[in-house]
Amino acid sequence: MAPKDKRDEIRNAEISETGHTYENRQEIYYNDNVGGRAVFVDSKEQYGPDEPYNDQVYLPEKDKGKSPVLEVKNLGIDFGGLTAVDNFNLTLGRTEIGGLIGPNGAGKTTIFNMLTKVYEPTRGEIFFDGKSTKGMTTVDINKAGMARTFQNIRLFDKLTVEENIKVALHHTTDYGLISGMFHTPKYRHEEFRIRKEAMKYLKIFGMTKTADYRAGSLPYGAQRRLEIMRALATKPKLLLLDEPAAGMNPSETSELMETIKEIRDRFQIAIFLIEHDMNLVMNICEGIVVLNYGRVIAKGSASEIQSNPKVIEAYLGKSRGKMEEEEKNEDIEEALSKGKLESAASGKPDAGSSGKEVG
DSSP states (O other), rough: OOOOOHHHHHHHOOTTTTTTBBBTTTTOEEOTTTOOOOOEEEEHHHHOSOOOOOOEEOGGGTTTOOOSEEEEEEEEETTEEEEEEEEEEEEEEEOOEEEEEEETSSSSSHHHHHHHHHHSSEEEEEEETTTTTTOOOOOHHHHHTTOOOOOOOOOOTTTTHHHHHHHHHGGGGGOHHHHHTTTOOOHHHHHHHHHHHHHHHHHHHTTTGGGBGGGGSSSSSHHHHHHHHHHHTTOOSSSEEETTTTTTHHHHHHHHHHHHHHHHHHHHHEEEOOOOOOHHHHHHHHHHEEEEEEEEEEEOHHHHHHHHHHEEEEHHHOOOOHHHHHHHHHHHHHHHHTTTTOOOOOOOOTTTTTTTOOO
């Protein structure tokens, strides 16, 4: 955190481009001489005049000097009189693996829905690959290079595993209706090509033997992997994964961690994931964002998040005594470091999901 005199200077400063001040809850950027990271100070009404929230803009070393693949500024959405997400900011590097965590009902899936235009944000801006997504549809977002999986598996159950992946590849084919009806040489050539492409993804996930199985007959963990493969087959620049490890046993989760890293390294894409399995998050995510009640309460590396008091409070609640608080802090730090923490504060419905999916 910046020294107090520096924070006072920021608090009283004006932004030359807009004329807005801290009092107007505008982002004020400065350089943190200690960490060398861009920081902005948020609303003092929420965080207090002496403890402004520092929203760190962090990029992995390998992505420095490159334009970020995703920038989100002051994103928010209201449903009637209820604010589901407010003042969400994010910068994601070109090949970064980022994580979004928080108790159930915090608004995580709602953020994914806004990024992919399932929901239209009430306020704020989203810039994907340097371009604003304002006015874009979900289809436009996918064509631009953003793909996602869902909290609830959404496969074509009666199609085979191979056919599910080919669905995502058909937009790359070069034949028309007549060729498809009469199975012309061009049709056969293109179908052979996308079948070969589909088998490539199955090989990455070690599922070539299941190519002819019906998708609905696969075990839960295998269906999860298939959904990731289908999203990856659209050739995204950014892959959004909503609880990819849900339903997997520890062995499958360990394999998934290696697969996610292999996907990033092989395809040189960014991955942003929502996950409750802290072992997965802490071991593969380079930057982590913590959400609670629709607002960001912490950002940082795994080690920074593990010991953050606001994160501890979000998962376990306020303690009644100093000794109890210290014991809870020690317990949650140990759980985070060992990857054993699941969202303890569950049962609160996601305000933006209308009961369909919980963030």
